[in-house]
C-alpha cells in the first residue's frame with residue numbers, strides 16, 4: 001500500500017494563512033531580529049571587490065537559453081572577482097530600507113516574501129584564487145567574506161554531506177544557503193515556512209543565470225544529509241540549518 005503522504009504535503013499548502021489564532025511576534029511588538037548574523041570581532045574577514053567594479057555581463061536571452069545544470073568541471077581556478085559576482089548576484093544587498101511598519105529590511109537581488117530574507121550564504125572554498133580552502137560566510141550587508149572554519153579533509157566531508165555526489169568537490173566551491181527561520185516567523189509566525197522555501201529558489205535561479213556571465217558551471221543540490229552539512233557549517237540545526245546547495249565549477253565550453 002502506498003505511504004500516506006498527507007503530512008508531508010502540508011508544507012506546500014497555505015492552510016493557516018489569515019487564520020492564525022496567535023499574534024506574530026511583530027504584532028506583539030517584540031523587537032525585530034537582526035537582518036543577518038553579525039561579523040565576529042575576531043577572525044579573518046576578507047574585503048570583496050566592489051560589485052560595480054566587476055564587468056561581467058551577458059545578454060539575458062543568451063543566459064536563459066544556455067542555462068544548464070553542469071557537473072563536469074575541469075579543475076581551472078575561479079577568481080575572487082568571479083566568486084564575488086556570483087554570491088552577490090545570488091542574494092546580494094542593494095539597499096537597506098525602513099518600512100512603513102518601522103521594521104528594517106534589505107532590498108536584494110532576489111525577491112523574498114515581506115523582504116524577510118531569512119537566509120545566510122556559506123561558501124565552501126576548494127579552488128578560488130586568493131582564498132585559502134575553508135568554510136566562509138558571505139556578509140551580504142558588509143559585502144565581505146568571513147572565514148568560519150578550515151576543517152581537515154574538507155572535500156571528503158563535503159561529499160559525504162552531499163550523500164556521495166563527488167562531482168561537487170571537483171569544482172571550485174559549493175554555496176550553501178541556510179535558513180534562520182525566526183527572521184520570517186517574527187512577522188509570519190506559522191505561515192512563514194512555505195514562503196521561505198519559495199524564496200530560496202529565486203536565489204538559486206539568480207545564481208544559474210549569473211554563472212552564464214562568468215562562464216562557470218553550477219548544479220542545484222537538494223539531496224544532502226541535513227545533520228552532516230549543518231555540522232560542517234557549524235549550524236545548530238534548529239535556529240539555523242541548511243536548506244539549499246549549489247556547486248560551482250569551471251568547465252570546458
Ligand SMILES: Cc1cc2nc3c(=O)[nH]c(=O)nc-3n(C[C@H](O)[C@H](O)[C@H](O)COP(=O)(O)O)c2cc1C
Nearest residue numbers: 067068069070071165201204219220221222223224
Ligand atoms: C530543487 C532542485 C534540487 C536538485 N538537486 C539535485 C541534486 O541533488 N543533485 C543533482 O545532481 N542535481 C540536482 N538538481 C539539478 C536537476 O537534476 C536539473 O535541474 C534537472 O535535471 C534539469 O536539468 P537542467 O538544470 O540542466 O535543465 C536539482 C535541481 C533542483 C531545481
